[in-house]
Every structure is written in structure tokens, then in C-alpha cells.
Amino acid sequence: MTLPYGIFSTDGSAPRVGVRIDDQILDLGAVGRLGFFDDLTFDQTVFDQPVLNPFMELGKPVHRAIRQRLLELLAHPEKPLDAFADQVRVPAATATLHLPIRIGDYTDFYASQEHASNVGRMFRPQTEPLLPNWKHLPVAYHGRASSIVVSGTPVKRPSGQFLDPDQQPVFGPTQALDFELELGIVIGKPSALGEPVPVDEAESHVFGFVLFNDWSARDIQRWEYQPLGPFLGKNFASSISPWVVPLEALAPFRTDGPTQEPTPLPYLRSTARSHFDIELEVVLQPANQEEIIISRTNARHLYWSVAQLIAHHTVNGCNLNVGDVLATGTISGPTDDSCGSLLEQSWNGSRPLVLPDGSTRSFLHYGDTVILRGWAGNRQIDFGEVRGTVIS
Amino acid sequence: MTLPYGIFSTDGSAPRVGVRIDDQILDLGAVGRLGFFDDLTFDQTVFDQPVLNPFMELGKPVHRAIRQRLLELLAHPEKPLDAFADQVRVPAATATLHLPIRIGDYTDFYASQEHASNVGRMFRPQTEPLLPNWKHLPVAYHGRASSIVVSGTPVKRPSGQFLDPDQQPVFGPTQALDFELELGIVIGKPSALGEPVPVDEAESHVFGFVLFNDWSARDIQRWEYQPLGPFLGKNFASSISPWVVPLEALAPFRTDGPTQEPTPLPYLRSTARSHFDIELEVVLQPANQEEIIISRTNARHLYWSVAQLIAHHTVNGCNLNVGDVLATGTISGPTDDSCGSLLEQSWNGSRPLVLPDGSTRSFLHYGDTVILRGWAGNRQIDFGEVRGTVIS
Numbered sequence: 001m002t003l004p005y006g007i008f009s010t011d012g013s014a015p016r017v018g019v020r021i022d023d024q025i026l027d028l029g030a031v032g033r034l035g036f037f038d039d040l041t042f043d044q045t046v047f048d049q050p051v052l053n054p055f056m057e058l059g060k061p062v063h064r065a066i067r068q069r070l071l072e073l074l075a076h077p078e079k080p081l082d083a084f085a086d087q088v089r090v091p092a093a094t095a096t097l098h099l100p101i102r103i104g105d106y107t108d109f110y111a112s113q114e115h116a117s118n119v120g121r122m123f124r125p126q127t128e129p130l131l132p133n134w135k136h137l138p139v140a141y142h143g144r145a146s147s148i149v150v151s152g153t154p155v156k157r158p159s160g161q162f163l164d165p166d167q168q169p170v171f172g173p174t175q176a177l178d179f180e181l182e183l184g185i186v187i188g189k190p191s192a193l194g195e196p197v198p199v200d201e202a203e204s205h206v207f208g209f210v211l212f213n214d215w216s217a218r219d220i221q222r223w224e225y226q227p228l229g230p231f232l233g234k235n236f237a238s239s240i241s242p243w244v245v246p247l248e249a250l251a252p253f254r255t256d257g258p259t260q261e262p263t264p265l266p267y268l269r270s271t272a273r274s275h276f277d278i279e280l281e282v283v284l285q286p287a288n289q290e291e292i293i294i295s296r297t298n299a300r301h302l303y304w305s306v307a308q309l310i311a312h313h314t315v316n317g318c319n320l321n322v323g324d325v326l327a328t329g330t331i332s333g334p335t336d337d338s339c340g341s342l343l344e345q346s347w348n349g350s351r352p353l354v355l356p357d358g359s360t361r362s363f364l365h366y367g368d369t370v371i372l373r374g375w376a377g378n379r380q381i382d383f384g385e386v387r388g389t390v391i392s
Numbered sequence: 393m394t395l396p397y398g399i400f401s402t403d404g405s406a407p408r409v410g411v412r413i414d415d416q417i418l419d420l421g422a423v424g425r426l427g428f429f430d431d432l433t434f435d436q437t438v439f440d441q442p443v444l445n446p447f448m449e450l451g452k453p454v455h456r457a458i459r460q461r462l463l464e465l466l467a468h469p470e471k472p473l474d475a476f477a478d479q480v481r482v483p484a485a486t487a488t489l490h491l492p493i494r495i496g497d498y499t500d501f502y503a504s505q506e507h508a509s510n511v512g513r514m515f516r517p518q519t520e521p522l523l524p525n526w527k528h529l530p531v532a533y534h535g536r537a538s539s540i541v542v543s544g545t546p547v548k549r550p551s552g553q554f555l556d557p558d559q560q561p562v563f564g565p566t567q568a569l570d571f572e573l574e575l576g577i578v579i580g581k582p583s584a585l586g587e588p589v590p591v592d593e594a595e596s597h598v599f600g601f602v603l604f605n606d607w608s609a610r611d612i613q614r615w616e617y618q619p620l621g622p623f624l625g626k627n628f629a630s631s632i633s634p635w636v637v638p639l640e641a642l643a644p645f646r647t648d649g650p651t652q653e654p655t656p657l658p659y660l661r662s663t664a665r666s667h668f669d670i671e672l673e674v675v676l677q678p679a680n681q682e683e684i685i686i687s688r689t690n691a692r693h694l695y696w697s698v699a700q701l702i703a704h705h706t707v708n709g710c711n712l713n714v715g716d717v718l719a720t721g722t723i724s725g726p727t728d729d730s731c732g733s734l735l736e737q738s739w740n741g742s743r744p745l746v747l748p749d750g751s752t753r754s755f756l757h758y759g760d761t762v763i764l765r766g767w768a769g770n771r772q773i774d775f776g777e778v779r780g781t782v783i784s
Contacts, residue, residue: 105538110620131618136561137553141620142534142627146497146711147585156586158708161529161657169528171657193539193629194548220708226523228502228533229621235534236708237585265553265563316550316612316628319538 002381003070004243005052005208008095015050015098019070020243020384023092026070030088031081036073040065051102052244053323056188056207063188063207067248097242099150100210101186104321106148106238107313108182108214110139111304113258114332118344123222135262138304138312140329143214144235148325151241151386155215157366158236162219174217176349177364177390180330181282181340181372183299184212185306186244187326193319199270202310203247205320211241211280211372211386212327218343218363240325241372241386253277253376255300264308267315274305278383280331280374282340284355287367292355297333297340299374364390394773395462396635397444397600400487407442407490410482411462412635412776417482418462418473426476428465432457443494444636445715448580448599455580455599459640489634491542492602493578496713498540498630499705500574500606502531503696505650506724510736515614527654530696530704532721535606536627540717543633543778547607549758550628554611566609568741569756569782572722573674573732573764575691576604577698578636579716586709591662594702595639597712603633603672603764603778604719610735610755632717633764633778645669645768647692656700659707666697670775672723672766674732676747679759684747689725689732691766756782 001021008025009015018025029047031037037044042062046054056063073081081088110116113130116139120129133139149155157173164170188207191197197205214234221233257275278299285291304312309326330340339345342363346352349362364370368390374383393413400417401407410417421439423429429436434454438446448455465473473480502508505522508531512521525531541547549565556562580599583589589597606626613625649667670691677683696704701718722732731737734755738744741754756762760782766775 105536107623108620133561133615133618137616139616139620140623142536142623144497144534144710145537146713146716147709149585156709159588160708169525169657171659193541196551217708223525224529224531225619225621226525227617227621228531229617229619231499231532231534232704232708232710235710265561267563312624316552316609316624317539317548318536318624318627321538324538 001071001074002245002249003067004245005055005100006243007050007052007098007100008090009098010090010095014048017047017049017052017055018090020092021074025090025092025095027088027090034084034087037066037069040069050098052100053102056322059189060204063246064248067246097150099148100242100244101323101325103145103148104324106143106145106325106327107140108143108327108329109304109309110329111302111309112329112331112340113303114301114334115330115340115344118332118339122348136264138309140313141229143238147235148238148240151239151388153239153388154391155237155239155388156391158217158220158232160217160220160232162223169223174220175363176218178216178218178342179282179364179370180214180216181280181295181297182212182214182327182330183278184210184240185309185326186210187320187324188322190322191314191320194317196317197310197314199268199307199311200272202307203274205310206247206306208244208246209383210244211374211383213239213370213372213386213388214327215239215388239386239388241384243384245381245383249381250276250376253381257300257305258303260303267311268308270305270307272307274307275300275302278374278376280372283371283373284361285369285371286355286359286365289357291371294353295337295339295345297331297338299331301333302328302331366390366392393463393466394637394641395459396637397447397492398635399442399444399490399492400482401490402482402487406440409439409441409444409447412484413466415484417484417487419480419482422480423473426479429458429461432461442490444492445494448714451581452596455638456640459638489542491540492634492636493715493717495537495540496716498535498537498717498719499532500535500719500721501696501701502721503694503701504721504723504732505695506693506726507722507732507736510724510731514740528656530701532705533621535630539627540630540632543631543780545631545780546783547629547631547780548783550609550612550624552609552612552624554615561615566612567755568610570608570610570734571674571756571762572606572608573672573687573689574604574606574719574722575670576602576632577701577718578602579712579718580714582714583706583712585711588709589702589706591660591699591703592664594699595666597702598639598698600636600638601775602636603766603775605631605762605764605778605780606719607631607780631778631780633776635776637773637775641773642668642768645773649692649697650695652695659703660700662697662699664699666699667692667694670766670768672764675763675765676753677761677763678747678749678751678757681749683763686745687729687731687737689723689730691723693725694720694723758782758784
């Protein structure tokens with residue numbers, strides 16, 4: 001079972017911690033008040049907080065014990081929670097879901113070789129697709145935490161500067177609004193300033209994962225990004241799924257990543273299997289139309305592992321805080337129908353997607369809804385979705 | 393008078409809000425408990441908080457009223473605070489100063505034409521020093537908030553990847569540790585996601601300014617930064633001064649900035665004088681040696697104004713939160729002895745600084761202390777200093 005954690009409220013009640021189980025939400029504070037956690041010694045008021053941070057700060061032993069207790073309660077033949085269903089269960093359809101994390105710093109990596117190569121082929125056609133540093137270190141930049149929103153929040157098409165066809169800077173709404181399919185890694189254990197996290201301890205800092213849509217305005221990004229990287233082309237909005245899938249739930253879906261050649265420097269070397277076999281899909285739903293699956297890929301295509309991202313991020317002593325989010329960067333697969341961005345799918349507009357109604361998409365239109373979904377195995381583990389609609 | 397705000401504690405007492413007056417700190421909570429703020433209707437418990445954020449959230453009318461009251465009390469011929477000196481005044485020498493802000497997002501700009509041109513001349517000698525976008529928009533990137541520390545915190549020399557003389561990536565302590573002289577703009581009023589802040593309203597979001605040292609590892613930065621910008625070359629530490637100088641204190645020191653040619657797009661145009669005449673200096677103090685002033689410059693050299701930085705940052709709808717910090721980027725002046733970084737002063741090591749003891753500096757050595765100082769006028773307004781010592 002996934003048993004993902006989120007923050008929900010009902011009918012104006014205070015936002016609090018819940019666990020999603022199919023079409024219901026288990027109210028963990030209510031479960032605790034019935035005594036089901038009494039032998040696990042932790043401060044149960046964390047469940048009455050409007051973000052997961054205090055809960056995450058309890059640490060992995062407590063998280064594991066709570067998850068184990070929930071699995072026992074749900075598997076128990078006498079269904080001990082059923083007698084209290086009206087107190088502890090909330091129909092998900094009646095709940096409001098909130099941004100589950102008070103996000104500290106947000107970092108965006110660039111960990112998919114296919115994505116980085118596609119971008120290189122498009123924008124630097126005369127050169128090697130990958131820049132010289134790419135296979136030596138997980139390239140990354142800092143993103144904006146303030147504009148990370150929960151699934152369902154409409155995304156206003158941003159305005160900004162970009163070059164017109166005559167290569168003159170003009171101001172207006174972006175003409176190249178895109179999505180990026182990513183996973184977000186939620187940090188649950190801090191690291192100290194000045195203290196690198198060894199690669200084989202890196203996963204102890206991971207609370208869980210969310211789906212992450214790193215909305216991008218390609219024209220704004222292209223004009224602004226030299227020499228210091230993306231800024232206004234990215235920071236108008238990023239969307240995350242409301243349910244955080246705990247790392248522990250993914251244990252059966254560990255897998256080997258791609259062979260890394262050249263062998264990375266020692267601080268990035270690990271023999272652990274810290275890639276994950278997570279199926280991912282991108283769905284486009286134009287206004288008043290059906291959903292169209294426009295891309296299918298898998299997190300195992302990522303070149304750099306989650307552990308490597310964390311080891312690299314901290315190797316210079318940069319500290320992590322509980323609530324930080326590290327995103328993987330766009331996850332693209334090896335085929336045309338496994339691209340994690342419209343930029344790649346439409347090859348920068350040169351081969352627009354043709355939709356069932358005959359309309360085309362080089363980039364997103366007003367009214368388009370983008371939905372990212374993820375799962376592992378036969379959907380035993382379900383990430384749910386992150387969705388957002390483009391508005392003016 | 394400057395009357396800057398900071399967070400201090402004494403003898404293990406709780407960190408709280410103070411105002412620096414010469415060699416003393418005025419304990420604002422204590423002043424309030426004596427009734428001196430009773431006619432100003434605000435929640436005085438903000439003074440007992442360990443960060444300035446709740447105080448900043450009170451808004452400019454309250455900040456102005458408090459500042460005015462303090463100026464009156466200090467100027468009053470009967471010196472009404474003197475009778476309570478043992479309750480309200482703390483010798484600064486006995487206090488511990490804390491990071492004054494719970495920083496949300498941190499953005500670093502690149503707003504000095506001299507700095508950007510120097511970097512261009514060093515690293516792209518065959519081309520125009522400024523990239524094509526530079527005079528059209530204030531180039532910026534997101535930095536790391538978690539590793540911002542208060543003045544006095546030692547700075548551990550970071551390790552990381554960089555290229556050896558044979559252009560092979562190697563791992564080790566940076567060989568090119570540098571400082572960057574900047575001003576930090578502290579945001580005191582939020583803006584809503586999706587709502588640009590017009591340039592002529594931008595300063596209403598500024599609580600005040602700090603001195604900002606954006607420590608940089610040039611070799612790490614050079615290898616990692618393509619194509620997404622600086623990351624580990626910057627995020628191991630940034631240091632800020634403990635006293636936040638309120639915007640209002642700088643009113644007499646407003647000045648015109650450089651002529652902006654080409655005229656920026658309308659959203660960046662303003663007729664207000666929102667540059668500031670702030671003298672700045674960089675002091676190097678090698679271990680067991682005297683202080684050496686190695687650079688003198690002025691914030692009026694910045695090309696882009698504070699208001700323009702904020703208008704640009706939000707023009708795409710990116711939201712600001714109270715406690716965000718926007719740094720100007722390295723402030724260099726037009727002469728060799730007004731550079732805001734050692735990179736520029738030593739011209740990337742090609743003309744090392746020669747110190748009085750005969751030693752040279754291309755970049756910083758272990759034991760070096762860097763001190764940034766700032767003031768306006770005849771030091772009526774004093775920013776104090778931000779200092780840090782390089783340790784292993």
C-alpha cells in the first residue's frame with residue numbers, strides 16, 4: 001500500500017495530516033486520539049499541524065513505526081478502525097487538499113540524459129548534445145520555493161521579456177508555455193552546514209516523493225538565462241501533487257540505473273540500488289475535451305540516482321533542512337513518445353502535436369490542463385496526480 | 393540616525409529584537425513594557441521573537457511610527473529613556489547577535505555593469521563584455537537560503553569538483569575561494585502570486601538593507617555552471633550583517649543611477665530616484681595581521697535600481713514573501729581599486745594582490761578574514777560590518 005501523507009481539511013475545519021487510502025482519507029490525529037498510537041512514543045500534536053514538517057521532523061524510526069502500525073490496522077482481520085469510521089475516515093471527494101510542505105529551499109536538477117541531450121540537440125546543434133560537465137556531476141540550479149503550489153491551482157500564463165522574430169526584446173504573455181514532468185524529493189532530515197552527506201547515507205534524508213510539474217516559459221527562459229541560468233522563465237509557478245509517497249513504500253521498486261561511464265568521482269559512487277521503477281505519464285486535456293495521454297516514461301531512465309543528487313548537493317557543505325524539495329529535472333525516455341516536456345515533443349515547435357480535434361500544440365494554450373500521473377508496479381503504489389490549468 | 397534592527401541575546405536569554413545605537417543595543421520589548429509604545433496600536437510581542445519577520449509583517453505605517461517614536465525619545469531634551477537605562481540598554485559588546493531574518497527565498501542579481509563587464513572581459517575576451525540581454529533586464533538567479541549565516545560565522549572552505557590543469561575533473565578543496573561585496577534587500581511586504589509589482593510601488597515592499605558577502609568558489613563555479621548557472625560554487629555560505637538598516641533611514645541619500653541606454657521596457661521605467669549613495673569597502677585581514685582596505689566603491693554605481701530589481705522579479709507573477717532577500721550582485725566601481733571581488737582585483741589570478749607582509753592573494757587563504765563595511769554621508773547612516781574567516 002502507498003499510504004501517502006498529505007494535508008487536508010473539510011468544511012472549513014483546520015488543515016491537518018491525513019493518509020490517503022483509495023477514495024478516503026484517514027485522519028491521523030483522530031486515529032491517535034482513539035489510542036491507536038499510544039504505545040509509540042511521539043508527540044501526536046504533529047498531526048494537527050497545517051504542514052507535514054513537524055511530522056517529518058520526528059525522524060525515520062517514528063515514521064516507520066507509524067507506517068507499520070497503519071499497515072497492521074488495515075490488514076487486521078477484525079478491521080479495528082472500521083468501528084470508528086465516522087471519526088477517522090473522510091471521503092476524499094469532500095476534502096480540500098493543501099500544499100503539504102512548508103518548503104524551505106527548492107533545487108532543480110537536470111538528471112535525465114535523454115532530456116539534456118534533446119535540449120542540447122535542439123539548441124546547440126553543431127556540438128556534442130551533452131556539455132562536458134554533464135556526466136561528471138548532476139547539474140542543478142536553485143529554484144523558487146514561494147511559487148510552488150498544490151495540484152489544482154490554476155497557472156496564470158506569465159508575461160515577460162523575450163525576443164521577437166526580429167530578435168528585439170519585447171514584453172508580453174509568453175508564447176512558449178511548457179510543462180516539465182519531474183519527481184520531487186522531499187527532505188525529511190536536516191544536514192549540518194559544512195558537513196557533506198555521504199552517498200550511502202543520503203537516502204536517510206529522504207522523507208518521500210511527489211510528482212512535480214516545473215512549468216516553464218521557454219521564450220522568457222531563452223532570453224534571460226545567460227550566464228546565470230533560468231529565472232523568470234521558471235519561477236512563476238511549479239505544481240506538486242498533494243500526497244507525499246514515503247520512501248519506504250518504494251522499497252520493492254528499487255532498480256539499477258543506467259551504467260555510468262565515465263565512473264563518477266568517489267563521492268558519487270555507490271553500489272546501492274537507488275533508482276526507482278516508477279511509471280510516469282503526461283496527460284493533456286484541452287478545454288472541454290477528453291484527456292489525451294501525450295507521453296509515457298519511467299523514473300528509472302534518470303541517469304543520476306536520488307542518493308547521488310543529495311551527495312552532490314551537500315558535498316560542498318551546503319546544508320539541507322526539513323521541507324526542502326529537490327526535483328529531478330525533466331524525465332524523458334529514449335523515444336519520441338516518452339518526452340517529459342512539450343519542448344521536446346514538438347521539437348521546439350517544429351513538429352507540433354496534433355490532437356484528436358485537429359488542433360495542434362507547439363506549446364500550451366489557454367484552457368489546457370496538464371496532468372502528471374505516476375505509479376509503481378500494478379499500481380500497488382500510486383502517486384496520484386498533479387494537475388494545473390493554464391489561465392489568463 | 394541609522395536605528396537598524398537586529399536580533400540579540402545576552403547571557404543565554406532568549407533572542408529578541410533590538411535597535412543598535414552606537415555601542416549599545418536598545419531592547420525594544422523592554423522599551424515597550426515601560427509604556428513608550430502604548431499609543432501606537434500594534435502587537436508588541438513581535439519584539440520577543442527570535443527573528444524580525446513578525447515585526448516586519450506589521451507593515452510600513454507601524455515601522456514608521458516606531459522609528460519616529462525612537463527618534464523623538466532619543467532627541468528629547470529630558471532623555472526619557474535614560475532613567476531606565478539598566479532595563480532598556482545592553483552594551484553591544486556583551487550581546488550575541490543572531491541571523492536577524494527567517495529567510496524565505498534568496499535571489500542574487502548581477503546589477504553592476506562594471507562587475508558584469510569585468511567578468512565578461514576575463515572569460516569571453518573575444519566578444520562584447522556584456523551579453524546581449526544585460527542592458528534589457530536585470531539578470532539574476534536563485535540562490536540558497538539555508539546557508540545564509542550571520543556575520544562572524546566562520547566559513548569553511550568548500551570542496552567540490554573542478555578542472556585540474558589538464559582539464560580533468562578532480563575533487564578537493566576549492567583553490568579559488570572569493571568574496572563578493574553586495575547589498576541585500578530585505579523584503580518586508582509580500583506580493584501575491586500572479587500579481588506583478590509595478591516599479592513605482594516596488595519600494596513599498598522593502599523593509600531594509602544589509603551588507604551581503606556572497607562567498608564564491610570560482611573553480612567549482614566555472615566547471616558546473618553551464619547551462620543552468622551557479623550552484624555549489626555559491627551555496628556553501630553567504631554572510632549578512634546583523635543589523636538591518638531601514639529603507640527610511642536612507643531617504644537623504646537617494647541619488648540618480650547611471651543613464652540607462654537603451655531605455656528599458658515600460659515595466660522597468662521609473663522617474664523616481666531609487667539608487668542610493670552608500671559607501672562600501674572591503675577589508676582583508678590575514679591571520680595575525682592588521683586590516684587592509686583592499687577596495688572602496690559605492691552602491692550608486694549599480695546600473696539597475698532596487699525598484700527595478702523588484703519590478704523585474706515579479707513581472708511574471710512570481711510572489712514575494714516577508715523575509716525574502718534580494719542581493720544586488722557584486723558591486724564594482726569603475727577603477728581597479730573599486731572591485732567587489734578578488735576575482736576582478738587579481739584579474740583571475742593574473743595580477744595577485746601584494747599585501748604589506750609581502751604575501752600575495754589571487755584568492756583567499758586559510759585564516760583570512762573578509763570584512764565588508766558600509767555607510768552613508770558622514771557615517772550618519774552606518775551599516776556596520778559583515779565579517780567571516782576562512783577555516784578548514
